[in-house]
Amino acid sequence: MKKKKTILRNKPFFSHDENLEFLKLKKDCNQFARFESVVKIMKRQGATDPKIVKECNNKDYHVITHNTTDFQRINKKIKIGVVCIGLRNEDDWIGRMKKLLRKLSKHKDYYYKNILINNDITIYNRLTKEVNKIL
């Protein structure tokens, strides 16, 4: 039987939503994490939110999105982390994203976490229900 090839994930692997601003994130934070467009992961564009979560979980990619409501309501079986960006100005949130990537630098650091980036960064652990803030 052919062995399934597994990619080692030291730095975090993220799937970003269909937004132009994520191109700047990719440029600025390339050294801290790997960013892949959700279209490339789903192999189609215009996928629905629940399908994205399921597929990214299967392929082990954490999700970055501007959708701060639907992506936070996640099934207990889902392992991947979800980073929701509440700020609209990329000059504000990319700096905070860098801060987060320095704090949580490994792929495994994001498992079972909902992270909300606003004026501060709120990290909610879906397993332990623990809440942490990075100012």
Place this chain on the structure above:
Amino acid sequence: MTSLNALFNEGEHLPLIPSKLLRSFSFISTDPKIRSGWPHIKNTRVLVTDIFRAQVRGNTIESMVKDFKSMGIKINSEALEEAYKFTLEWLHYLNEKEKNNTS
């Protein structure tokens, strides 16, 4: 909340979209399972308000088509132009509604 705030702080509250407006733009649609039901370009997850914001910031239609292509997203220039016009008309509709409510 002003109509400008309502439209450009995509949060839990989705401002009213007149069905007539949706019907008159063939490239625009809404789906509750995509970006909380906010209007987007058909067959994509790209919000009309994001396109409007990008154009206001100085991005040209051509550069946006190229940038989307680099992300693996196929969008034509007509769809981007419609997204911009749709947002303008939506904003105009919300402004009118707000004026009527205050007077």
